[in-house]
Amino acid sequence: MKIICKKSDLLNRVNIALKAVSTKSTLPILECIVIEVKSNQIKLIANDMELGIETLVQGEILEEGIIALNAKIFSEIIRKLPDNDITIETDANYTAHITCEKAKFNIAGKSDEEFPTLPIIERDNFITLSQFSLKEIIRQTVFSISDNESNKIMTGELFEINQNEFKVVSLDGHRISIRKIQLKEEYNHIKVIVPGKTLNEISKILSGEIEDEVKIFFTNKHIVFEFDNTMVLSRLIEGEYYKIDQMLSSDYETKITINKKEFLSCIDRATLLIKESEKKPIIINIGDSSMELKINSTIGSMKEEIDIHKEGKDILIGFNPKFLIDALRVIDEEEVDIYLFNPKAPCFIKDKEETYIYLILPVNFNAGVN
Amino acid sequence: MKIICKKSDLLNRVNIALKAVSTKSTLPILECIVIEVKSNQIKLIANDMELGIETLVQGEILEEGIIALNAKIFSEIIRKLPDNDITIETDANYTAHITCEKAKFNIAGKSDEEFPTLPIIERDNFITLSQFSLKEIIRQTVFSISDNESNKIMTGELFEINQNEFKVVSLDGHRISIRKIQLKEEYNHIKVIVPGKTLNEISKILSGEIEDEVKIFFTNKHIVFEFDNTMVLSRLIEGEYYKIDQMLSSDYETKITINKKEFLSCIDRATLLIKESEKKPIIINIGDSSMELKINSTIGSMKEEIDIHKEGKDILIGFNPKFLIDALRVIDEEEVDIYLFNPKAPCFIKDKEETYIYLILPVNFNAGVN
Numbered sequence: 244m245k246i247i248c249k250k251s252d253l254l255n256r257v258n259i260a261l262k263a264v265s266t267k268s269t270l271p272i273l274e275c276i277v278i279e280v281k282s283n284q285i286k287l288i289a290n291d292m293e294l295g296i297e298t299l300v301q302g303e304i305l306e307e308g309i310i311a312l313n314a315k316i317f318s319e320i321i322r323k324l325p326d327n328d329i330t331i332e333t334d335a336n337y338t339a340h341i342t343c344e345k346a347k348f349n350i351a352g353k354s355d356e357e358f359p360t361l362p363i364i365e366r367d368n369f370i371t372l373s374q375f376s377l378k379e380i381i382r383q384t385v386f387s388i389s390d391n392e393s394n395k396i397m398t399g400e401l402f403e404i405n406q407n408e409f410k411v412v413s414l415d416g417h418r419i420s421i422r423k424i425q426l427k428e429e430y431n432h433i434k435v436i437v438p439g440k441t442l443n444e445i446s447k448i449l450s451g452e453i454e455d456e457v458k459i460f461f462t463n464k465h466i467v468f469e470f471d472n473t474m475v476l477s478r479l480i481e482g483e484y485y486k487i488d489q490m491l492s493s494d495y496e497t498k499i500t501i502n503k504k505e506f507l508s509c510i511d512r513a514t515l516l517i518k519e520s521e522k523k524p525i526i527i528n529i530g531d532s533s534m535e536l537k538i539n540s541t542i543g544s545m546k547e548e549i550d551i552h553k554e555g556k557d558i559l560i561g562f563n564p565k566f567l568i569d570a571l572r573v574i575d576e577e578e579v580d581i582y583l584f585n586p587k588a589p590c591f592i593k594d595k596e597e598t599y600i601y602l603i604l605p606v607n608f609n610a611g612v613n
Numbered sequence: 614m615k616i617i618c619k620k621s622d623l624l625n626r627v628n629i630a631l632k633a634v635s636t637k638s639t640l641p642i643l644e645c646i647v648i649e650v651k652s653n654q655i656k657l658i659a660n661d662m663e664l665g666i667e668t669l670v671q672g673e674i675l676e677e678g679i680i681a682l683n684a685k686i687f688s689e690i691i692r693k694l695p696d697n698d699i700t701i702e703t704d705a706n707y708t709a710h711i712t713c714e715k716a717k718f719n720i721a722g723k724s725d726e727e728f729p730t731l732p733i734i735e736r737d738n739f740i741t742l743s744q745f746s747l748k749e750i751i752r753q754t755v756f757s758i759s760d761n762e763s764n765k766i767m768t769g770e771l772f773e774i775n776q777n778e779f780k781v782v783s784l785d786g787h788r789i790s791i792r793k794i795q796l797k798e799e800y801n802h803i804k805v806i807v808p809g810k811t812l813n814e815i816s817k818i819l820s821g822e823i824e825d826e827v828k829i830f831f832t833n834k835h836i837v838f839e840f841d842n843t844m845v846l847s848r849l850i851e852g853e854y855y856k857i858d859q860m861l862s863s864d865y866e867t868k869i870t871i872n873k874k875e876f877l878s879c880i881d882r883a884t885l886l887i888k889e890s891e892k893k894p895i896i897i898n899i900g901d902s903s904m905e906l907k908i909n910s911t912i913g914s915m916k917e918e919i920d921i922h923k924e925g926k927d928i929l930i931g932f933n934p935k936f937l938i939d940a941l942r943v944i945d946e947e948e949v950d951i952y953l954f955n956p957k958a959p960c961f962i963k964d965k966e967e968t969y970i971y972l973i974l975p976v977n978f979n980a981g982v983n
Binding site for chain 1: 686689690693694695715716717718719720721878879881882885886912913914915916917918919
């Protein structure tokens with residue numbers, strides 16, 4: 244194998260492939276990136292058995308071939324070489340000779356024999372959307388998946404397509420996040436659970452541009468994202484997702500409208516007084532045209548008033564401040580509507596069209612002490 | 614006590630005082646910042662027994678007084694308050710009421726009784742230089758102090774003033790760094806050892822501007838830096854500094870002139886192949902108009918040639934690459950001169966005027982294997 248690539252092109256693609264390289268595996272071959280040169284294509288392949296990535300590199304092909312190189316060493320060498328043409332040549336002993344200007348590296352590679360090949364995917368069922376939309380919808384929901392592996396389904400997100408509506412749901416037992424976007428076309432009904440890890444990695448690779456598209460293919464066991472000469476393949480999580488519709492209610496006793504930034508900064512300040520271990524709730528006292536936030540901890544106390552617009556009853560309710568912060572941070576609107584029922588029922592932060600719904604369970608607190 | 618300060622002014626000064634706050638001390642009072650309001654001044658004081666800082670805050674004084682507040686909590690509250698006027702008021706129970714717009718914090722403070730007062734310093738012996746020069750000279754030398762506390766003197770830097778020359782020296786047993794700058798005036802002879810920790814902290818506070826001045830006062834036991842309404846006081850390290858003059862030689866067998874950036878990137882690349890634990894030297898083979906760098910490790914091998922200008926003999930010599938990198942990084946010149954004697958004698962990286970001298974000991978290596 245012998246290829247010549249521009250350093251910037253190669254580095255860009257190596258960084259993409261790195262997302263699917265296993266960092267600590269019992270199989271050393273999974274710590275490699277495979278360079279496959281054939282049929283006029285230079286392809287980098289990585290696979291940690293959960294996530295697989297194939298990405299094409301621009302470059303000149305002088306000889307076809309294939310080699311597996313330790314991803315960490317290979318990527319660091321490429322990163323530190325001068326910004327110029329890089330030649331990679333392999334010999335019969337699987338040694339890679341990497342040359343750039345006057346620098347010459349020799350590193351030991353491996354045959355790709357033991358490297359697990361990526362499954363071939365049927366390309367019937369797919370949707371198309373902008374990379375921007377996909378990246379946004381992941382950011383706006385992925386924070387409320389659970390990291391507790393004992394409940395596998397909660398570690399993933401529901402992707403559901405109904406005609407031209409794409410809905411994403413995540414939940415962790417204390418809260419639910421729901422986002423919906425409109426697609427340009429109508430599609431068959433699809434309902435799958437995608438691992439949160441996959442979504443976190445894919446969002447680092449997506450350009451985030453509105454003009455750039457991404458195709459998502461679905462099979463029974465896999466999901467494939469295809470964009471920018473890159474293919475990211477992931478297993479799906481098996482099982483039935485929670486029936487969330489019955490948890491959503493449009494009934495409420497209190498509705499407030501509040502400036503999001505003010506509310507967020509206020510909660511952010513209040514959390515200063517809470518040590519991780521204390522799990523103190525923030526107490527919200529909703530009155531006619533203002534809302535008082537209070538927190539009392541071993542460190543001190545804090546109190547702040549915020550102007551609101553209110554419909555319905557007064558209410559005194561406590562929340563885990565982190566859950567409010569997480570939801571408010573991913574809402575782009577300047578003003579948000581919050582719907583409440585009673586101090587033991589969840590609150591809903593949502594817009595009128597329900598393009599987003601954030602459900603958060605309240606926390607019990609001793610009203611006498613606070 | 615009651616004062617009103619702008620958030621930005623207060624935060625800026627709190628960040629300065631934080632540099633002398635003890636993070637883990639058996640004396641909880643050392644984890645505090647003292648706010649002292651008297652004689653028309655608002656002063657923040659911190660003291661971790663090694664370093665003491667006093668800094669003045671702009672603000673309106675409504676009532677004099679003094680209080681000690683936990684530095685971490687106090688600084689975080691100030692940081693997260695809105696960008697507006699902040700009122701700090703204390704009551705007879707040493708509770709601080711911190712108010713900004715509609716936010717109100719109450720935190721428990723302490724009397725300053727147990728807080729160790731800073732010593733009063735004679736202000737006879739001093740020099741003046743720009744904050745830029747001081748910050749630079751620290752950056753250019755402080756990396757080669759030793760962090761081994763068993764040899765206290767090596768953990769500090771020599772500050773020596775001879776007439777209008779200010780010389781700073783640091784060494785760690787493998788290398789010596791020397792920088793000299795010209796002062797605008799002539800001063801008495803001064804020779805003290807300043808703790809490296811002090812210099813690292815002071816460099817974070819200095820503005821780094823050429824127009825901003827700093828005064829440095831010297832006594833037998835202390836050094837004081839005075840600038841921007843701030844005073845930083847530190848103990849000196851007691852003892853006699855090493856006699857370095859006898860280690861410096863102007864004799865050489867080989868002199869090379871090399872492009873600094875090329876040399877640095879090349880060593881940087883070579884170190885990729887070295888694991889921390891291996892302590893492999895980089896081998897430099899100096900020929901007539903080019904120099905070859907080589908490294909061989911368990912990971913692979915690397916070889917690179919760099920054009921040089923050479924006077925004198927060819928030489929094959931090995932170095933710890935980190936020591937070369939550290940020195941080259943703080944030299945601003947595009948080209949550097951390196952003087953060598955033999956493979957067992959130190960090399961000198963220095964300019965003609967000797968405003969900088971970096972001495973680095975070579976490393977033994979097995980020429981046969983490499």
